[in-house]
Amino acid sequence: MVVGEYYFDLIFRGLPAIPKIGADLWAKEFEWVPGAAFSTALALTRLGTHAGWWCAFGNDVFSRMIIDEARREGIDEGLFIHRQKPWRRISSAFSFAHDRGFISYKEDQDPSPTPADLERIRPRILLLQGFSLDAERTALIAAARELGIKVCSDCQHIEMDLSAPGMVETLRQIDVFLPNETEAKALTGEQDVEAALKSLARHCPTVVIKCGADGAFASDKGRLYHAPALAVEVFDTTGAGDSFNAGFVYGLLHEPDFASALDVAVICGSLAVTGYGGRNLPFHSDLNQYRRHSAAI
Template identity: 80%
Template sequence: MEMKESTRSTYEVMIVGEYYFDLVFRGLPDIPRMGADLWAKEFDWVPGAAFSTALALTRLGTMAGWWCAFGNDIFSRMIIEEARRENIDDGLFIHLDKPWRRLSSAFSFTDDRGFISYSEDRDPSPTPADLERIRPEVLLLQGFSLDDDRAALIDSARKLGIKVCSDCQHIEMDLSAPGLIEALQKIDVFLPNETEAKALTGETDIEAALNILTKYCKTVVIKRGSEGVIASDNGRVYRLPALAVDVFDTTGAGDSFNAGFVHGLLHEPDFVSALEVAVICGSLAVTAYGGRNLPYLSDLDQYRRRSAAG
């Protein structure tokens, strides 16, 4: 395993998350099912998963390092090429001398999408020693996990005074799972989407789900797609609508939202402003394939005005 020497002396954010090579099919006449031969009207491929997070932070001017493994296969090489074209820092990339394929076929509809995915294996986890060497201000975790490596990483971050933000990523557990509440209590910011929040808590009402989650994590931000966001920070509840946009493809919207929020935590004056940046990134992400219409820092003011006018 080879890691390139960091191209930056410090990172504001350390993203821990996998890449996916997304094949996106749009304009299907129906949801895929056995025995049906469906033809899409449109197709493209895009770098997915944590690539979207890294891209959004890069465009916003936040110094972000992306901890991600790549192999010698064509999919890894194409993602690396795209990352460099977008000026995403590659100092934390892990290069493996073997195939390390991660693919998803996404069938995208206006209101939602589904995936058929394949991954070679789990990425090597950063160690507490890696975290101490890198020392970001924020550790942004792509998914929620109860494994020992993740627990050690979070414990190390807390000792170093690093803020821990974690997505959920469709975990197949609820709050009754052994160790889940304890893990949630160690996270500074929890970023599930509405479906995940309801599944974790067993609630059908989003405000009830939020109330339960905030018993264990002081800052919970729930992504609601076209409904915007509902969040709680230190006991106060916030609601912001999404931008009024034409939805093209929802793939990558959640990862883009997370990046906008973390950028806001670091550079905006208050919690509401951080949520505004998150909503702008999440809303714009759905207007093109796989979150490619993400804003640059210089774009934010025009969308804040648009949001206020709406």
């Protein structure tokens, strides 16, 4: 069960410089793609995993276009929430080979699933797009644990560190924490990714840090791993983290061990950057040609 918003991504490539006030810039390339949790739901669908996507949509043109794309890709609509009003989520991305930036807008906060929803749906894994300490989120995590549902949570640029009230307690309730390198360092105050990994692993049984071109570093039950990224030509990094998360969840469900699950995550994250907005995602039949073995460190 994927819990997360959609975004309608407008992606500008080939800019001569990073945007700034007073400058008119012309992109050499442009595309729009469904983004955010759409990428996660799409990756899981292509990998052959039955995934419900808990997401709200409105009657606006952006919502309708995202729903049309979801239907075209065969994404399960069973958990879609339909609102008879605009429910716009838009991001304008300026994409460079090394990184990207966003200007974003969202109309309203998606309604959270309740403990009763979890009891009705009974997923094996609950994948949360972002991290939150609000009462609804902590109640949802507690309910998942009561039901024996594994909880995986992304981070998504929260403005807190480990000293924030309730932060450590919430991390201890999560089974898998999936920040990127920047987020992990900001949370822990560490300058080195391995130090950040060890710091977070003191509070969460499984931590996976996404490191872009350096692949991923992970800690699972006290053992450390590193999976290098595939050697690919980077086209657009938008959606890579969401695609990585999907690959890791697939791996938890279907792979024989943790190292293999981490490999699939890195395959999905690496292939995502070879096209616009994470759309060059693998199908299940593609995985074997890219498989390697993560190494313990």
